[in-house]
Amino acid sequence: MSKLKEKIDSIKPHFEKGGKFHALHSVFDGFYTFLYTPNTTSTSGVHIHDSNDSKRTMITVVLALLPCCLFGMWNVGYQHHLATGECLGWFNQFLYGLWAVLPQILTAYIVGLGIEFISAQLRGHEIQEGFLVSGILIPMICPVSTPCWMLAVAVAFAVIFAKEVFGGTGYNFLNVALVTRAFLFFAYPQKMSGDSVFVSLGDATGVDGYSGATPLGQLATSAGEHVQVTGVDGQALDFMNFFIGTIPGSWGETSTLCILIGAVILLATGMASWKIMVSALAGGLLMSVIGNAVGNPAYPVSLVNPLDQLCLGGFMFAIVFMATDPVTSCRTETGKWIYGFLVGALAMTIRFYNTGYPEGAMLAVLLMNCFAPLIDWCVVNRNIRRRMKRVAA
């Protein structure tokens, strides 16, 4: 047995029933099981268990998010460089971005995990790992300039009212990260959209012709039939910029390439449903083609060609990382096809035809979260009807 484990085992009795720190036993267990896989053996049923557990599941999703996260940090620095003309090497751009987003990541984790720890302790449960994923997702889908106090309020609201009141991880019906984003969006709209929130200028001022508007923002406010989307430095942007992600936006979700790397990790490890991803992509693509074909100039976003359309905004991020959240999506296989398709189609519909919101992915996923149980109910009921019919026959 290692020295560390001996040491931890020696203080363990203090946290058990009757010990002086029993009030903190959930927190202690949380850290203990983080360091050492518990030696609890099975007492009923099967005698062996699969090695995969909740911790491994969550950590795999965090791993899938890393490419987006690291690219996003670099892109924050890169956008800063474009906007201010400040010359920074790629590594310094990354460091600039890291420094800009680190407070957000820390705020999300400290507030969210803090509430998780407290509620686990109040219920006498083990600490659940769900927030490990939410904690990194939340800053990634927010503008880089979101103040930490706003983030803290929103995270607290989402964790308490979207998750803990329902019983914690596994019982929530709305995606916690998106509830946080929605709370911010509706509570502090001026800080969540517009031309000045998606690029971190720091103390510097913008170059001539600087505009911090995202491509979708530019499209939504345009009036003409054809709009040339430009970067923060006024240069024209094309499909490759959208695909690689060198555009302003919520910092973790701009790079379609990195999102696809994440999707490969999720699908290869079996941690997310390919059915939801494929059907959401199909729904989004179909709606983009329809929007493009109808071509109503009153809704300028719909005029963008479908491939660009998919790479813009938070659409890809939402269908890979948000719609596939197993707790809040459909749980039946048939349901997943329907759910995914509707997420994709609705995201584009909201993006095109609701000019109040430049991006619809967040609202589409939240709306479908609400309908997921209904879709599942219909699918399961078909199974029930089949069984009842057999009895009657």
Next chain:
Amino acid sequence: MTRKIKIKRGLDIPLAGKAEGDAVSVECDAVGICPDDYPGYTWKCDVKPGDKVAEGSTLFHAKEAEDIKLVSPLSGTVEEIRRGERRRILAVTVRKSGEEKKSFKEGDIESRIKESGLWALMRQRPYDIVPSDSAAPRDIFVTGFDSAPLAGSVIPRHLAEYLENGLKVLKSLTKGKVYLSVRENQGITSDYAEILEIEGPHPAGNVGVQIAAVAPVNKGETVWALDAATAARIGCLEKTGHADFMTEVAITGSSAKNPKNIITRIGAPLETLLKGEMEEGTHTRVISGNVLTGTKEEPATGFLRYPYRQITLIPQGDNADEFMGWASMNPQKFSVKRTFPAFLQGKAKKFVMDSRLKGGRRAMILSGEMDKVFPFDIYPEYLIKAMLAGNYDKMEKLGIYEVAPEDFALPEFVDTSKEELQKLTRESLDKLRSES
């Protein structure tokens, strides 16, 4: 007649320690019979320590149906009545003396089966209990192979000749059909049973899966299930008037020194069977049965338990010292998910698995993982939720009559949230039966 059935969803857990070679005979001088192995009835003990019993003499009778018996598989003297909490009987042990065998030649075959204890070796669906004698079975399903991890043969060689006669007797007990499930290469034919040739991974050998593939059990219907060994014993009983209590047992598992097949007696003490098989002073878990559905037993005092076919020895794992197991890239850790590198080693690789849960209990998180190993037209997650909520109406509608605890063994194995699904199923079935 042969019908081919292909089971697609399931999992053959690549566990190390398969028994090899022909079965050798292991004599035992005592046996223990545990009434807990026979759910569905309250068993009343008919003997006291010191009583002489013949092979086939009654040890227990069912309170609800007095002609259904549990018998002694050995001729000898009742040694001990082991009791647990609130004086509940855990086991009755018999020590060998003499060679007296009880004969069952009188009466109709049904009463002979009940009297000889063979009835209690059968199960009925729904509820997975010893068959009630009030309802005639719609069909009878005989399983001719076991697909569980490391399982051995289901038909002891010395009983094989009686199988056809057993199927004939079973045919006389039902108005429906008798089905016998086999693997493709077993080469068994029958005039009295429809042969189900079953292809696919575990749980293809679970009778519930086979019933579901042929004709699922509906509310109000009863189906009997038994293994081919019991069917052959019934055939032997009809022909010779004696019940046979010898059985072929596979001693398996990564902690067994030399995994092997043996022929011994039902209820044999593990101490005798495992002599020289276990290493001294190691943390070994002794399972009477397979790793999915077996019972944990003490090697010094335990017995070979129902269905009397297998013993598995695996590391207990309670002395493991795994630092940050959630980050492990250890290629020796098995998982059906590809989050661990185990899958890179191909299908031939066998794993040593210990009895740790390998994680904490959580609420249901991942979806669809159980469906992949659950070959029924049932939504397992929804049935589990109905069971957790104690909603009988929903359980019925979602197909609880079609399943037994063993069918939830693989879902329990793959479950990321480490819920006790077999226990939950057993409790739910029991409650449902007491309600109706």
